[in-house]
Amino acid sequence: MVLKRITENVFCILGGEKRINTGFVIGKNGVLVIDSTFSPEDAKKVLKQIRSVTRKPIRYLFNTHHHSDHTFGNQVFSTKVVAHRECKNIMTKLLEREWSRDSIQKYVEENPEWKEKLNNLKITLPDLVFDDSLEIDLGNLKINLIHMGGHTKDTSIAHIASSKVLFAGDLIFQGRYPFMRDGNSQRWLFALKKIRDLDFDVLVPGHGYLCDKREVEHHIGYFENLLENCKKFIQENLSSDQIAKRNEFTRFARRNVDRHEENIKKVCSELIQM
Ligand SMILES: [Zn+2]
Structure with missing residues (x-):
């Protein structure tokens, strides 16, 4: 502390x-x-x-x-x-x-x-x-x-x-x-x-x-990129597992990297439910 x-x-x-x-x-x-x-x-x-x-x-x-x-x-x-x-x-x-x-x-x-x-x-x-x-x-x-x-x-x-x-x-x-x-x-x-x-x-x-x-801008970029790519790949009929493996997403940070795939899947589920 x-x-x-x-x-x-x-x-x-x-x-x-x-x-x-x-x-x-x-x-x-x-x-x-x-x-x-x-x-x-x-x-x-x-x-x-x-x-x-x-x-x-x-x-x-x-x-x-x-x-x-x-x-x-x-x-x-x-x-x-x-x-x-x-x-x-x-x-x-x-x-x-x-x-x-x-x-x-x-x-x-x-x-x-x-x-x-x-x-x-x-x-x-x-x-x-x-x-x-x-x-x-x-x-x-x-x-x-x-x-x-x-x-x-x-x-x-x-x-x-x-x-x-x-x-x-x-x-x-x-x-x-x-x-x-x-x-x-x-x-x-x-x-x-x-x-x-x-x-x-x-x-x-x-x-x-x-x-x-600047960190707020980084986060905005991350979320915009997540939403944009997830929308695009859903339209191409990819599954959320397939989308999570794509390289088009912004490399955002060094820590908690395993969360990145979880986040992609989360955004996909939000978009599919809409
Ligand atoms: Zn919290």
Whole structure:
């Protein structure tokens, strides 16, 4: 975990468990934290990093979306958890199935390396929800939480216009192929174009290193190329397995290369269903 000061009041912590990034913003009246990592144990380390910089109260924890590597540390911050309305809905449903006590127990048995870290897990839902956007005022500093969708239905971003910093959640997987299983490529592309129009110098991705608008352009290029080629090959009656092997797709990143074929198949299934 590496703490980085981006501006006077905006910090990020890169590389928690599952390589997830978190961040925090310090205002006159307190702190807003962005995402909480995959385990209470890891979240405690985030809290320690925050406390190495400020003693101000943590007023809000913002979940960019429901995925477990962004929300399972929520309980540690003992504060108001804010997220898109759909984030709370999805988490509520997951608690009945994939995230039930029995399912988590089974996960821990199959993945013993997480046993200790998830031992005291108490999945904590958002209690302040928004629909399109929400402005959080920390006294001298405003943070705009904006719903985007794309990576998941509930994906939202945090834009601190006065500091020119954007926390993009998992809409940006810097240096790696994006994880599309719960997403929608056209909605994702739409979100990326909206992000491109915002004013910022530094972008904190959900995973990977700090970047800027060039990474947004890379992602736009990747999704446009995916959609264009998948459409073309579907019209030529190729199967999604055959399409996934074609070389016409943009070589996008070095990490998570196995995801590339999954992504092609995902886009094909979206297009065939249309
Ligand atoms: Zn995610």
